[in-house]
Amino acid sequence: MGNKSTSGIFVPLVKLVRAAVGKSQFNQLRGKGISLHSQVIKSFGKRIGADNKQVQGLVRLAKQNGEKLGFLA
Numbered sequence: 771m772g773n774k775s776t777s778g779i780f781v782p783l784v785k786l787v788r789a790a791v792g793k794s795q796f797n798q799l800r801g802k803g804i805s806l807h808s809q810v811i812k813s814f815g816k817r818i819g820a821d822n823k824q825v826q827g828l829v830r831l832a833k834q835n836g837e838k839l840g841f842l843a
Contacts, residue, residue: 778840778841778843779840783840784843811832815828
């Protein structure tokens with residue numbers, strides 16, 4: 771899971787947490803976080819009247835930003 775990013779401001783934190791809780795639990799926590807974030811984006815899209823294609827674009831953009839910041843390390 772993740773893109774094994776080596777850059778981004780959050781890479782050290784991600785690696786520290788993964789080492790502290792273990793890879794399996796870390797992946798579960800990250801999966802829950804990603805799911806909750808996607809739900810928030812979808813809810814926001816619904817609230818502003820965005821169509822599904824626009825919402826999917828926002829979810830993809832969030833993933834790209836997470837990669838750049840190192841959340842998917």
